[in-house]
Amino acid sequence: MKRYIRKTFFPLGLAGLLLWTLSCAVNPVTGKQELMLLSEADEIQLGRQTDSQVVQEYGIYEDPKLTAYLNDICQRLGKVSHRPNLTYHFKLLDVSVVNAFAVPGGYVYLTRGILASLNSEAELAGVLGHEIGHIAARHSAKQYSKAQLAQIGLGVGMIFTEKAPLLSELAQLGVGMLFLRFSRDNEREADDLGVEYSIKAGYDASQLASFFETLERMNPGSDRTGLPAWFSTHPNPEDRLQAVRARAKEWGQKLGVRELKLNREPYLKTIDGLVFGEDPRQGYVLDHVFYHPGLRFQFPVPANWKLTNTPSRVQMVSEKEDAIILFSLAAGQSSGEAAKTFVSKTKASVIRSEATAVNGLSSHRLISDIQSQSGVVRVISYFIQKEKYIFAFHGLSARTVFPRYENLFDRHMRQFKELSDPKRIDVKPDRIRIRSAGVSETLEKLLRSFGVPNEKLKETALLNGRKLNEVIPANTLLKIVEKGR
Numbered sequence: 001m002k003r004y005i006r007k008t009f010f011p012l013g014l015a016g017l018l019l020w021t022l023s024c025a026v027n028p029v030t031g032k033q034e035l036m037l038l039s040e041a042d043e044i045q046l047g048r049q050t051d052s053q054v055v056q057e058y059g060i061y062e063d064p065k066l067t068a069y070l071n072d073i074c075q076r077l078g079k080v081s082h083r084p085n086l087t088y089h090f091k092l093l094d095v096s097v098v099n100a101f102a103v104p105g106g107y108v109y110l111t112r113g114i115l116a117s118l119n120s121e122a123e124l125a126g127v128l129g130h131e132i133g134h135i136a137a138r139h140s141a142k143q144y145s146k147a148q149l150a151q152i153g154l155g156v157g158m159i160f161t162e163k164a165p166l167l168s169e170l171a172q173l174g175v176g177m178l179f180l181r182f183s184r185d186n187e188r189e190a191d192d193l194g195v196e197y198s199i200k201a202g203y204d205a206s207q208l209a210s211f212f213e214t215l216e217r218m219n220p221g222s223d224r225t226g227l228p229a230w231f232s233t234h235p236n237p238e239d240r241l242q243a244v245r246a247r248a249k250e251w252g253q254k255l256g257v258r259e260l261k262l263n264r265e266p267y268l269k270t271i272d273g274l275v276f277g278e279d280p281r282q283g284y285v286l287d288h289v290f291y292h293p294g295l296r297f298q299f300p301v302p303a304n305w306k307l308t309n310t311p312s313r314v315q316m317v318s319e320k321e322d323a324i325i326l327f328s329l330a331a332g333q334s335s336g337e338a339a340k341t342f343v344s345k346t347k348a349s350v351i352r353s354e355a356t357a358v359n360g361l362s363s364h365r366l367i368s369d370i371q372s373q374s375g376v377v378r379v380i381s382y383f384i385q386k387e388k389y390i391f392a393f394h395g396l397s398a399r400t401v402f403p404r405y406e407n408l409f410d411r412h413m414r415q416f417k418e419l420s421d422p423k424r425i426d427v428k429p430d431r432i433r434i435r436s437a438g439v440s441e442t443l444e445k446l447l448r449s450f451g452v453p454n455e456k457l458k459e460t461a462l463l464n465g466r467k468l469n470e471v472i473p474a475n476t477l478l479k480i481v482e483k484g485r
């Protein structure tokens, strides 16, 4: 969670997405006519709506200088793409996982995690070019159309209406749709376009292949926000590396360009100080306790439950995935008022509603039933007032399963309390730092001389896109991770 957490139960507004029109359009890349469910105007509107969700869900990494630098490169690539007239919106997300993605209508996202793994402007341009390629060839627009059709087919479009906002929170289909996998053909085409655009912008496009090599050596996975890693959203076409290198050569000859930019140093100097890995200031788990240093609270996490922490909420899911605890900010002046608002918004039938105290904090406890598409869900809620904020816990499961979890829900929620331990409050994130090799030496010796501990050598080599036994020329800039906390 971030300091600027939004209120709970915001309407997702996705219903508007259903207002597409059926039309035939010329594909900007192939020049061929194709059936498109989205017009360009729809695409842009869709992009705008999805963007606000992406920002809400994952949060923006606040660094105006770095963002301006990245945006400039993104704009130059957009100008040489097949859709130069589209307005490109570049955003840097405060997410540690390595990923990049695009949304119809010109929205391009990089995570701070991918920035930590890239080693030059040329690699960066390749990745941005690839994402702009998805937009130019309208891959995501086509995916969206398909996903929307599928959704209507299943009748789940309903969950985005005001009737059951609780479930819209749960389903997360909105941003989930971003991560529908593209086909391998789409990936191949985006690679080709990435090469073309980055070379036209003056970069050494073969560097995209080097970055794919780095990615392949990394462990895929997701981070606290649940955002998946690149490879789970971008299937790897066969012979990808060779194809990228071959295309880069072809384009180089075709355009007759001699000097292609790598721009390693300016890139590395710009990311000096970048937050690396999870940022504990936005909440972290230690020994089964969730601590939030910014908002000064803590609560226990049930053993073996899976926790995801996004800017707008903390979500914990039971091992069997049959129960869930949602934690977020609630609207209202008091805990009692927040409970009332919740009941009226969700049209819950109240079973029990009472004022109580949680570790000395004025609170309201509520048990209710909420009608959902898949049946009745029983919910136990605690609305807890701490200074000017009202925090809300909702523990939910199917009515039949609820008795099994009721005590656990109650026990954990009642342990919410003020965080006052300075050791838990004063936490600092790890950061990327740039060091210069004083002499020509193997990467391993250089990293040791920078104080990189044994167990971090491999990971640090990977971040630099080099091998430990590789000899590094003097004056080469290298990344290390500066320990926080």
Ligand SMILES: [Zn+2]
Pocket: 130, 134, 182, 187, 190, 234
């Ligand atoms: Zn892709």
